[in-house]
Amino acid sequence: MTTNSIEICGISKKFVLRHTRSLKEAFVWIMKGRKGDLSKKFYALNDITLDVAMGESVALLGLNGSGKSTLLKHISGVMLPDTGTVSTRGRVAGLIEVGAGFHPDLSGRDNVYLNGAILGMSKEQIDAAFDSIVAFSEIEEFIDTEVKFYSSGMYLRLAFSVAVHTDPDVFLIDEILAVGDEPFQKKCLAKIKELHAAGKTLIVVSHDLDVVAKVCDRGILMESGHAVMDAPVDEVIARLRS
């Protein structure tokens, strides 16, 4: 029996589009006998059930607005579902927009510690990984420079480097495979494959189908909040491209 890393059971998430929030419109709505909904709602996720085994690498595919990133946010705990349950095993770390925890006025060194702690590392863990983080990012000579003076590539490299050194059990990757120049991208890809080989669970959201095909085994196609297809990644990509 395989052990599940993530178990998602019938989750739904409704978002409220609040374009009518003014008092005047609310008044008019009441006067008209409360016809229709004052606020428009839509399902960002609609009854999704999904099990991911440990060590699996899963790609979430679909058009913009199909709910891929929302699903990731439910796995990381940033959002809570309206109905249904999510369970995860071990530590979950997100490469969801790397550098969210970076502060431009702090040095690279301070940011490594701050971001590492935000992603759940202890001081000892960061101390131990620090040299490796800096070496991976290839910005040794700028590590004590304030991050606001970094080029955008350097910034992303350092952020990515911190994230991959957090050593989580489940790794969520959202559109960050386009980090830096081509040599660095290859290095990132190699690192992600290495994590996969080490038995980490990966959930990848990307529109770069070639990369996804290289990294993932299983694909899930999402369409307006529904998971419409769950199959080996090549079949899902073939359907997307047809």
Added chain:
Amino acid sequence: MTTGIGGDSAPSTVPPLTAPGHGNGLLDVFRSRYLLNLLVQKELKVRYRGSVLGILWSYVKPGMQFVVFYIALGVFLGLEQSPTNRSGMPNYAIYLFSGIALINFFTEALGNAARSVVGNSGLIQKIYLPRQLFPVASVWVSAVHFLPQVVILAFVCLLNGWHPTISQVAVAVAAFIMVALLATGLGLFFGAVNVYFRDAENFVDMLLLVATWASPVLYSWEMVHNKLGPAWFAVYQVNPLSVAVEAFHLAFWYPTTAETVAMVPNLLSVWAPVGMAISLLVLFLGQMVFRRLEGRFAQEL
């Protein structure tokens, strides 16, 4: 928070299944105190970036406020006792400064805590971490700014014949804790509400304006007692800030005077425990509201 799935044949080394995004409130803040420490350091480094005076601004501003109040109220309105003005208070400058320092700590802590959740929206929308960290860090940063002011206050009191006793120091520490708990509780409440209604931060600004005048910082408690009478004065005393300011006066200012001034009756026996209880209640309620509202932070920000 563990939702172990029955019939799972996983070996014992595999961590259990847990539901993400369900924190344990302030307990989580204690667990991630290293991160809290880093957030406080960041805030202290970043606040006065690019300014020449740097952290000194945290003293120049209250210092200026003190001078203005001292001249206007102490000299012009005659609250300071002098050979020509026997009805004033002795050592009014110390009286004023001890109150202002404590109230400024509260004002800064609550003002920043109320904005802290919205101010860190970028992080909250992307990464799960105990969100209580942000209001707590704001209060902590204010405490770091507050401490040197207390050192200055203690130094001035020593010059004016203060011989500190353990009980006086204990009273001052208790007053500080009372204000810190109150600021954290209100900060959690308004920080969470501010995500849904940005009116909260403006409301807090108004509240803080009132706070300075609603406790005996600038005037003496007897003036309030004489005008309001004992019943309404009790209402005035229910505000933990009033009690904390009076406790600060008792610890720092009172020993520098001839000790003939009347202090609030039953301050330590009744009002201090009441104030502490109210602060704890506010903290409990603030924490409860925060936990109820935090589930929808990411989508509302």
